[in-house]
Amino acid sequence: MKACMIVEKGKIEIVDIPYCGDPDEHEVVVKIKAGGICGSDMHIYHGTNAFAVYPNIMGHELAGEIHAIGKGVEGFRKGEKVAINNVLSCGECYACRQGRPNVCKNLKVLGVHTPGGFQEYLRISKHNVYPVPDNLSWAEAALVEPYSIASESMNRGRIADGDTVLICGAGPIGLMLLQAAKLHDVKVAVLDVVASRLEIARKLGADLVLNGKSDDVKQAIMEFTDNEGVSLSFEATGNLRVLEACISHYASQAGRVVVLGFSTEKMQIAPIEIMKRELDVLGTRLNNNRFPEAIDWLATGKIDPKHMISAVYPVEKVVEAFAFVDENPERTLKVVLEF
Ligand SMILES: [Zn+2]
Ligand SMILES: [Zn+2]
Structure with a gap:
């Protein structure tokens, strides 16, 4: 399957990698349809993100459809439109015990510390996957993650x-x-x-x-x-x-x-x-269970995400997409890759 690999700073290549494999009991495999390019991705691209590892696959603002469902997973159907929460926590540390997995001591952020979603298929825990209604476009559904940050910030404040x-x-x-x-x-x-x-x-x-x-x-x-x-x-x-x-x-x-x-x-x-x-x-960091609210904002039209999308690129043009963000910093809001 195809993946956008950041090989080293400043160098993104589309490479062929093995399929992610069948889902474990509590996992699903999502066929990625859209991924937003974030400011933090630009920092990884430029080698200025202190958390970044190379080589890696970026992408943490993600939407896709359910492709395969693990044995113990209920409540999803194949082909269902979903957004992916990028917070991966240990469930055991003090913050996790306080119900704040977004600041887990052993926090891993999808696409920063671990391979992210700029690839065709992603295998992930069912707990990180949220259904979104069909009235949202793929690019809009990819904005659920950044809107979850706004939700978390409002909640914190x-x-x-x-x-x-x-x-x-x-x-x-x-x-x-x-x-x-x-x-x-x-x-x-x-x-x-x-x-x-x-x-x-x-x-x-x-x-x-x-x-x-x-x-x-x-x-x-x-x-x-x-x-x-x-x-x-x-x-x-x-x-x-x-x-x-x-x-x-x-x-x-x-x-x-x-x-x-x-x-x-x-x-x-x-x-x-x-x-x-x-x-x-x-x-305030990432989001703590704020996907439901962010999805509600977009799905019910309380918030219109259209203004945020500056450009949509097919994933084959990932290098152009990053260049576009670089060259138009003032007029670029979100640039989204579609698969
Ligand atoms: Zn982001
Ligand atoms: Zn933890």
Whole structure:
């Protein structure tokens, strides 16, 4: 069967590999139909993802159809449309015992630590497979995983009606956060440095867009919130200065700051900023059982994923697809490979 192999940094090849094999008792085999290219894939491609191993098969934003079903698996039928959860956990460590497998001590992320889904067939635990309705296209179904990240982030930030929300970063994840936040009765400001992305944020319902290059962000946020600061902010740029400002300048008393960006650099925060306002600074990673909600958003039309898809490439053109993302960073949201 065909697979897109990242041989070393900067080098992707379509190779022929053996079939994944029949499913074990609690597994299914999924025939992959679509896979989104993620920012983290671009980092693996460029050799800048600290978690990456080579050679590997990337792909963790996946949709496909059930091809084979293990003996002990019930509730699936052959040909059924599914999305694949990329979180592989041990089930035994402290985090797993707390019901938080997405931060398992022995966490493996499909397509990062283990061979992912940019291949024809994938054998995987039944627990990682979620049916999606047929009204979603393959490319849309592949977006369930990134939307599950938005769902997890909202859950971590305990979003509630009446919140004033700041989303830093208007890339695909930032825009999905915006769509998810707007399901609540909240005011949302979006911060980025790319005007075209802020334009999209505006179209998706942002109440205020802020260009970090040209606007006085702190003052605008204070005006936006009657001088209170935002009650909930999401840092999805990875820029340390932005996270520092979220904590030191933008957050309200008793505010929550949710951290999605994963810089390895150290930042400068006076702890009193966190202490005196009783801020909650919360990490969020992948998703913890958020596939059902993400699927519901897309299946019922609460969220329209169409705006997120910039281009769809047949898998044979995987090299062109990665080049397209590289060459059009400002106007690319999601690029999806179809099999
Ligand atoms: Zn991703
Ligand atoms: Zn674990």
